[in-house]
Amino acid sequence: MLNARTLREWITASLGPQAVAKHMVAISTNLTLVEKFGIDPNNAFAFWDWVGGRYSVCSAVGVLPLSLQYGFSVVEKFLKGASSIDQHFYSAPFAKNLPVLLGLLSVWNVSFLGFPARAILPYSQALEKFAPHIQQVSMESNGKGVSINGVPLPYETGEIDFGEPGTNGQHSFYQLIHQGRVIPCDFIGVVKSQLPVYLEGEMVSNHDELMSNFFAQPDALAYGKTAGQLLKESVPRPLIPHKTFSGNRPSFNLLLPSLNAYNIGQLLAIYEHRIAVEGFVWGINSFDQWGVELGKSLATQVRKQLHASRKKGEPVEGFNFSTTTMLTRYLQESADVPKED
Known part of the structure; x- marks a missing residue:
């Protein structure tokens, strides 16, 4: 406001x-x-007052700005894609229901196998903001410690979501995923490139090069590489422990036909319903967000203190020692900051 x-x-x-x-x-x-x-x-x-902000992309909150950017004819296709998954989630038997299966896999990985994180890895630069969006949808929904009835849960819920597009992630955090902590991975690939490029004389197109990594990484996670295989490849013995991959690390591949509006609507809806399934199984309310409110209420106290100190010269009071020290320094060092015209 x-x-x-x-x-x-x-x-x-x-x-x-x-x-x-x-x-x-x-x-x-x-x-x-x-x-x-x-x-x-x-x-x-208008929009429905029962729709949480993180689920409001398909309401006026999301559709208005998206329509201004892309035109409603494009956004309508996006909505139809989301609706198709809504209908699938509502009607498909559990054994073939994609959000249900993915939600159950997440519950298995988190609550039974004890894996706290999930990497979302789209092999498309156009989806670079997808992982941060799912961070909010997932972590703000299922980051709970009590059941819907207010009883403390005897198991962990929610996932620590993070991710990067394709080969950016490979040169960033895949080392940890392959040989460090076990982190279940969602690999998202696209059949048709938005901007196909093929250089004459090259073995494959640019998109095939990218997709080669998309198909290879899950295999590397699943099967790893043994010391015996490395010995057959004449790897020096001192390097064998460093080049051994344990394997048995969970992941799944989701392959989209293309990155058109309809398919993007489907992708978003798959993740939204998947998160809801997790909440249903865990017995938590995925649609409140009380954890956000404490910080907001404390920010109100800070706002009042900043006003009182700047306008009336009042000292910082009512906070812990660390915050009092930082606030005092902030007020001192920002007092001489020139105001913009």
Whole structure:
């Protein structure tokens, strides 16, 4: 809301207060506050008040900005793709239900095998923000320590999600995945490249080169490499312990036909329903987020202190020693920061 008020001030300063109603729209469930802010309620896009922010991509919260960026004809295909997985999740038997199977695998890996993390590894640069998005959807939903009835859980829930596109990750954290901690991996590949390139005389196209890694990495995780195999390859004995791969490390491959809007809608819906399945099995509420609220309430105290110290010169009080020290230093060193025009 501070950002919204900042934009309102910018528009008003240039075009006058009457311009707010014509140049700003709102996505809100509270039309009274929309009008009070200065936006015409006819320019407000409603959405369901029971939809959490991380699940709101398919509501007006996501569809409006996506439509402005790509056009609604594209976004409509995205919504139809998501809807197709909704119907699959609702109607397919469990043995063939993709979100159910993936959710059960995650529960097995986390609660039974004790693997705390999951790597999301799309072999497409266009999906570079997919892993960070799933971080929020998953960790904000299933990061719980009590059941839906408020009883402390006797097992771990939730996964530590992280990831990077394709070969970026291979040169970043795959070393840990192959020979360090066991981290289940989601490999996401695409059959058709968005920008196909083939250089004359090369063995394979650029996309085939990328996909060679996509197919090889899960095999390396699953089967590893034994000391016996290394001996047959005449690897020096001192290097054998360093080049041995234990294998038996879980992963799965998801292969998309292409990266069109419909398939992206399907991909997102698969993960959203998968996360819901995990929550159902764990017996937790995947749709609240009380863990976020404590930080917000403490931030309110800090905000009041900053105001009191800057405007009235009041000392920092009511915080622990560490925070008091840092806040005091912050106020001292930021006092002379020149204000922007």
